[in-house]
Amino acid sequence: MKIFTKLFQEVNTYYVDEISPTTMMNAGIEAMLNTLDPYTNYIPEDKIEDYRTMTTGEYGGLGVVVGNRNGQVTVLMPNEGYAAFKAGLHIGDKIIKVDDVEINEKNADEISKLLKGQAGTDVVLTIDRFGEEKPLQVTLTREKIHLKNVPYYGMVTDDIGIIQLKDFTRKASKEVKDALIDLKEKGAKKVILDLRGNPGGLLSEAIDISNIFLPKGVEVVTTKGKIEDWNRSHRALNNPIDTDIPMAVLISRSSASAAEIVSGVIQDYDRGVLVGERSFGKGLVQATRPLEYNSKLKVTVAKYYIPSGRCIQAIDYSHRDEMGKPEEVPDSLRMAFETKNGRVVYDGGGVLPDVTVKGFNYAQITRSLISKGLIFDYATTFHHEHTSISSAKQFELSDTEFEKFVNWLKGKDYDYKTKIERSLAKLIDSAKEDKYYNEVKTEIEDLKKKIYHNKESDVMNFKDEIKEVLEAEIAKRYYLEAGEIEASFDDDEDIKEAVEILNNDARYKKELGQN
Template identity: 55%
Template sequence: MKLRKKIILGASALLVAGGLTAYKQDDRFFEIARNLDIYATMFKELNMYYVDEVNPNRMVKTSIDAMLKSLDPYTNFYAEDDIEDYMTMTTGRYNGIGAMIGSRQDKSIVMMLYEGTPAEKSGLQIGDEIVKIDGVDIKARRDVDPSKLLRGQTGTAVKLTVKRFGQKDPIDVSVMRDVVKMTNVPYHGMLNDEVGYIDLKDFMAAAGREVRAAYQDLKGKGMKKLVLDLRENPGGLLDQAIDISNIFIPRGSEVVTTKGKVTEWNKSYAALSPALDTDMPVIVLTNNHSASAAEIVSGVIQDYDRGVLIGQRTYGKGLVQTTRPLSFGTRMKITTAKYYIPSGRCIQAIDYSHRNADGSAGKIADSLRTAFKTKAGRPVFDGGGVTPDIEIEAVTPTPLAQSLTSKGLIFDYAVKYHHDHPTIKPAREFRLTDAEYQDFVKWAGDKEYDYTTQVEKDLGTLEASAKKEKYFDQIQDQLKALKSKMSHSKDADMKTFQAEIRTLLEGEIASQYYFQKGLKESSFGTDPDLKAALKLFGDMARYEKILKGK
């Protein structure tokens, strides 16, 4: 009898719980319908009575963006006009000319040319200022995006009117549009006789195929150790992260697991193909801008003790997005799950579901991070990105370098140098002479740029605090003397920070002749993360100890 009573009570509880769930679901649907009705009514009244004309598309897009902004940065709406950009982002292909256009002081400047594209073949040059596109004066048309005017059907020509350094009058350059393929691997090569290097900058379609091809090419050149550079890689497609991980781990090994609200979508992904190499020593370079798919690959390498990570802690994006089609050709990219790498950790660093009182999303405190273990038993932690095995302090540009770069003076001098020097040595060998550096200092002397050093900022804060707390009169003479002593001199700083400025100049100049490859190869001699990687590869006993957790 007691058992029967318990069963009846239990069944009643389930029915009540089921009823409550259904009630909550119906209640939520009612709230959605009610608010949509309010929104539609408000929009109708606004359109009818507002003093000025209302642009419906712009108004709705603004309201949608504001709504999604309250969730996380990765849930986005793509209007019909933005679909082409979305497809470029995922496939890496578009119909255009293959030039990166930047805005500087209301000028549209060619900042980079991609090798082998119509832009390079046409004779367009880095530093050219585009003033007209097919006769359209782009300065006079503020409503026009120059980059979109450059895109168009394959096989059609676009005429650019450009101002070029060293030429008095504008010139016309005709470029035949074609399919431009943005590469995921802008550079790969040998660092020395046995160490290969692959620079992976994106996880768009075909990223896995490109990395495999680069790997095989380097293996054919004698590669015995590999540096995989994932710095500044924002991530991309999940399937490409799985494919690239599969290069280094055996078939059947778990790569990533996704878990979200829709339990039917929860899935575990494993390596599907035979690995290319499970033994070759690997070092992965990461920094604070390595995110998402880049963190999956670096996390997999670390969790299986397959290689050593060097650099800075990664960004901490452990969220998965799914694209959903909407009406009238629009789309939404929505965060649907969190991902977990083989050790079981989720590296999501920011809690978007529980915001601070001011509405900002808070970082997960280090004290709340949970420890997990790699295959060899090394401790690793969740909730804050992937922490490298060897941490290298990030290089912070000096105020002088930041000012020269932001004002475009490094870029402008490189354009001038390219005009004055038809050829230079290969990027790895190219170095400015002392006389050439002094020429830059002299050239920059009458240019408009200034900066405030951190010491000057701190002295300003000290002075403000002294005035607020009534101590200023007592220390103003000392403050004045200290400010005078610490006040920066551009000429003196150009000498003090010569090594940093020269490195920036050499990289920018090399890119004028050799494009992205030149910029990369020019950095090999000064890159602290790369130096640390080569040093570790020179001490394989230490490499093995790190992987064993000793």
């Protein structure tokens, strides 16, 4: 510590150019923490508000998600019930100014700071709206925003409900509880809990959400750390809502931390069937410690173990290769454990679902239309031309309407290269480098003719999947986030598999080891 302090003083005093002590010290702190794990972080005072938003889901602002579309700051989603929604902002509106500040040259952090602020304060947005000749000025009053942990719940079929849980901030368990009660009142006899893409959050909320489906008193998770205070067994403390309703839990490779606790606990007690992909594998617990000058340290203090006894941490940050890269727990060191019904499960690599559904990969043409913003832009055009559509679940583009989309694409840039085209380009480069190109030129030209895509024919060849994406984007314009979700029900492979399992009692029991 003396060397570190002395070195900093010497560099600060004698270095040839002026330096920023704050920048230099922050770099030193970050480099030191980077030798540990990605979850141990220094949070300076100017980042505390962002951290508070992450843990509480609350901030002062307008309740709107914005992003960059073709170099312009664009409204992606006004959150229902908040200032942006009440002021009539549309998905696709391009924000030109915040008050008198032009924002197109600003980065995401700068734009966020301009939009956020003390509840009760006003802000004037200048927006460019499709179909309007002149920019519009809209005055909004900032308010306290609470981001929902459950952005959507509803009925997939007449008797199967779904709860989409996106975060584990405060009140997550209450939102799940309220959603389940409401779904049961609407006739749900079975339920799907969607944890896909959920990055986790508060451990206490993971425990309480597990408790909604498990009896009072059962062990949910155990934490073990270097400090004895972190060696704790956490049990379900509340009366459950329903311990018998058949359930499926959807997980993906980006389901992590608290999402893995809930899914792992459901699996360990054979309480429901897990469907999807192997989860991320984060079995580490963080706590925050106060530091000077209103800063904080978020530090990993323990590992968590779910009821079967397994820890699902996938990466061993205490062991690194010669390049300094942390190592994954090898398959040979993964230990076998058993669920309540005796099904074999393993530690060290996330939560493996009971039923694996291979992730769907869009065709290159579809990815190109999405990445170049053409699906987004056409949905904006469609919304301008149609005052309403049928319900999101029922909405479908007719062949005539899809043909309009195809015609709209003419002259627009959505070119791309397929994997085989890129491989052929590498082959040509290698042939030229080795001076063999002239000898194989004729064969290569013949191969080119066979494999080079026709982007216009690709639009029709992949019509079905392009329609699915386009329908969801259009439904979002009319019904916001709920519309996008409901429009995808009949195309979502995870949901379709979960519905099939829940509707097949024999298979459901077999998956849970009850036969």
